[in-house]
Amino acid sequence: MDQHSENKETAKAIDHLFRQEAGKMVAVLTRILGFPNIEQAEDIVQDTILKALEIWKYGKMPEHPEAWLYRTAKNQAIDLIRRKKIRHRIENDLTYLLKSEYTLVPTIEDMFGENSIKDSQLRMMFACCHPSITQEQQITLILKTLCGLSPKEIGNAFLSNEETIRKRIYRTREKIAEERIPLEFPSEGLLGERLESILRTLYLLFNEGYNSSHPERLIREDLCEEAMRLTILLTEQQQTSLPQTYALLALMCYQTSRFNTRLDDKGLIILLQDQDRGRWNQFLISKGNEYLQLSTSGPAIHDFHLEAGIASMHANAGSYENTDWKLILGLYDELFLRTQSPVVALNRALVIGEVEGYEKAIRQLEAMKGLEENCYYHSSLGEMYRKTGEKEKAKKHFGSALCFTSSNAETELIRRKLQDCL
Amino acid sequence: MEKFLYLFRGGNNSELSPDALQAHLQKWQEWMMKLGKAGIFVGGEPLARTGKQVNGTKKVVTDGPFVEAKEMIGGYMLVQVKNMDEAIEISKGCPILEVDGKLEIRPIQKMGEM
Incomplete structure (x- = not known):
């Protein structure tokens, strides 16, 4: 690598590191100095990053760059506390510890320990x-x-x-x-x-x-x-x-496993039934399964359990046709009972289409209120009518769908659907 | 709650090997932090071994303090506890005692009750 591209590489690595570590350091420093001093905490972090950029620009990054950043931030914080340059008075459980030379440095060190960083982030x-x-x-x-x-x-x-x-x-x-x-x-x-x-x-x-x-x-x-x-x-x-935390994480894993298959090369939306399942990220699906398992440790069921359950059925199905729609419908039933959400009702109706026929789905969708200005509602209804061969109605709903989206990718998808109806 | 001053005197730190000294200082930190987190520690500082003394009406400045190492005050600490008994109990955890030092406990005198 020549010097120029090496510098560029360094800059990129620092950029990534900056974002990751800045969040941690701001959380820790704010934990130490108190929320009223959050801007000063950010100043310290900003300063630390600038120093790093200045030094690393000319040479190699240290072997443990985050340790370097922490040390610099710690020293700045210690210096400011010693010189009483903290803008707002510190009023927390650390106040006394920060006042004494016996405990100032150990306290700051302690707060930058791995567990304390996580603790500060959670707070x-x-x-x-x-x-x-x-x-x-x-x-x-x-x-x-x-x-x-x-x-x-x-x-x-x-x-x-x-x-x-x-x-x-x-x-x-x-x-x-x-x-x-x-x-x-x-x-x-x-x-x-x-x-x-x-x-x-x-x-x-x-x-x-x-x-x-x-x-x-x-x-x-x-x-x-x-x-x-x-x-x-x-x-x-x-x-x-807690179980609900694992359920949410499982849900996120399943969703992101499809990230790369949802859009084609031109940025157009590819629907679930047309996605290349071979390109779904198997690692994320297995992580999802693992987290879903961990989410079952308690008696309570959270909405996230149901949503993760539905996502899991899709992620683990070999094909669109081999999806266990009945089980998914059961999960949607429960989810709708709990949330009464119109969006859940809409999705549930589409699953009914797969289990009990598109005509029934259409009846359900037509009976729904409050989604008249929802793009997804009209495009779903259009799709159901297209499947049952009622092209005029399909056209009408795809047309309405077009009125209610601002996204280019969605517009293009609906246009293609409309063309199918001609 | 009452306030007490701990005065740390003596302790043969200088006889410890570098590793043992490191371990000893670690114990101090842990002890202080523990008291800090429990809300017992309300102030205090370690003191350097050198200093000056200002004496009497003529305010003569001399080097000092020149006391024997085992009497030298190495630091002080203010604690907030229920009573003298508790102050004594807590002081027994102080690492200075492990290196043959002394810990003097003095209640804060409330002015007006003199």
């Missing part, structure tokens, strides 16, 4: 997903704080601009400071409820990445990856490695 997750802030704010804050994404990158991912994201982060942090939301694990009685809020938000984050056909696909895949990384983190800690 941060609980704070970011506190019920008093909206889900949109929760996702933004998670991406900024725990995943190390810049406001620009977050803006890109959500088709929003940098300034809007910046403001949202600022307001959310104000809220957390105002409400004095602590960086703590919730008490045991509240744990289930608070974990639920985290899992819902991570699932939403995952779906943001998975479902949309955003022009910048890479960023979208990053969202899925980050959501999975944080879910894995939850499974690694005793208090949060």
